Amino acid sequence: MKAVIIHQFGGPEQLKYEDVPAPEPQAGEALVKIYATSVNPIDWKVRSGQHGDYQLPLILGWDVSGTIEKVGSGVTTFKTGDAVYGRPDVSRNGTYAEYVVVKVSELALKPEKADYKTAASIPLAGLTAWQGIFDHGQLQQGQKILIHGGSGGVGTFAIQFAKWKKAYVATTSSEANIQFLKDLGADEVIDYNKDKFEDLLKDFDVVYDTIGGETQKRSVEVLKPGGILVSTVGIADEEILKEKNIKGIPYMAQSTPEQLNIIGGLLNEGKIQPIITKIYPLNAIAEAHKVSEEGHVRGKIVIQVVQDDE
Numbered sequence: 001m002k003a004v005i006i007h008q009f010g011g012p013e014q015l016k017y018e019d020v021p022a023p024e025p026q027a028g029e030a031l032v033k034i035y036a037t038s039v040n041p042i043d044w045k046v047r048s049g050q051h052g053d054y055q056l057p058l059i060l061g062w063d064v065s066g067t068i069e070k071v072g073s074g075v076t077t078f079k080t081g082d083a084v085y086g087r088p089d090v091s092r093n094g095t096y097a098e099y100v101v102v103k104v105s106e107l108a109l110k111p112e113k114a115d116y117k118t119a120a121s122i123p124l125a126g127l128t129a130w131q132g133i134f135d136h137g138q139l140q141q142g143q144k145i146l147i148h149g150g151s152g153g154v155g156t157f158a159i160q161f162a163k164w165k166k167a168y169v170a171t172t173s174s175e176a177n178i179q180f181l182k183d184l185g186a187d188e189v190i191d192y193n194k195d196k197f198e199d200l201l202k203d204f205d206v207v208y209d210t211i212g213g214e215t216q217k218r219s220v221e222v223l224k225p226g227g228i229l230v231s232t233v234g235i236a237d238e239e240i241l242k243e244k245n246i247k248g249i250p251y252m253a254q255s256t257p258e259q260l261n262i263i264g265g266l267l268n269e270g271k272i273q274p275i276i277t278k279i280y281p282l283n284a285i286a287e288a289h290k291v292s293e294e295g296h297v298r299g300k301i302v303i304q305v306v307q308d309d310e
């Protein structure tokens with residue numbers, strides 16, 4: 001099969017398009033024929049050697065949509081030909097390939113109304129947003145949430161989920177994304193280059209932070225006592241939070257197919273729509289990494305592996 005492999009950590013030029021043997025599914029696993037995958041910041045953080053403890057050579061990529069080609073022993077939940085999507089285990093070889101072996105406990109049926117490209121844009125970013133604002137942030141109807149990085153892969157899902165929950169949503173972005181985020185449903189969009197969000201927002205229940213650094217520090221001022229600061233990038237200063245009686249929650253998103261079923265249901269009902277900004281073929285992933293690494297992608301970058309006609 002064709003795959004994009006790194007043999008050394010480093011820049012985008014380390015992504016090599018090569019022929020490798022297709023993997024074989026073992027007990028409890030399935031071989032998935034990949035139709036599409038997507039690029040997430042973890043991909044280039046791992047590629048550059050700044051994230052995690054990975055063995056080389058390595059196939060990156062942790063979103064998949066496709067069809068079940070073959071199942072391993074004991075698998076009864078999926079059969080050959082099923083259209084699926086998921087976020088496979090990030091410690092194993094990934095989805096920048098024509099096939100991947102995935103534990104079936106990490107797969108869900110692809111939402112009927114999503115084509116393969118749309119489905120591939122959901123798992124990692126969608127699950128991260130869902131778990132961040134609901135499992136960790138405990139966001140309730142009528143509460144106020146500030147979502148940093150609203151126009152990113154995670155942020156675009158978080159805004160839509162929070163609006164579906166009927167929360168009040170403020171978000172931060174550059175000027176170029178203000179109207180886009182209002183159209184996506186945000187109640188208030190603050191240009192982070194022009195205004196200080198902490199001067200404009202008060203008594204929020206939850207801050208969802210996908211940016212970190214100074215943005216995270218200043219976020220404390222927006223929260224009410226007892227408020228929750230959830231972060232995808234770690235909590236830098238626990239002390240400030242304690243002083244203000246704020247609960248800080250760093251987390252790593254988990255692969256949870258039950259939540260993919262809920263998200264897929266919302267998509268089928270037309271309540272959410274993933275935002276895909278650019279689509280690249282498998283042999284142009286290096287270009288996709290360069291764009292993602294610049295830090296200003298709107299929504300998701302998808303990698304199309306098979307031309308699907310949906």
Ligand SMILES: NC(=O)c1ccc[n+]([C@@H]2O[C@H](COP(=O)([O-])OP(=O)(O)OC[C@H]3O[C@@H](n4cnc5c(N)ncnc54)[C@H](OP(=O)(O)O)[C@@H]3O)[C@@H](O)[C@H]2O)c1
Pocket residue numbers: 040041042124125128148149150151152153154155172173174175176177192210211215231232233251252253292295296297298299
């Ligand atoms: N812990 C986990 O399990 C987990 C899971 C997923 C992601 N993450 C991490 O979460 C972070 C976000 O992921 P992502 O996929 O959403 O990234 P992304 O799609 O690359 O985010 C890009 C977006 O960030 C916005 N942005 C850049 N600087 C900003 C700032 N100072 N304030 C507000 N927005 C800003 C950009 O908007 P403008 O163009 O308008 O500036 C752009 O739309 C990454 O560091 C990623 O590694 C962690």
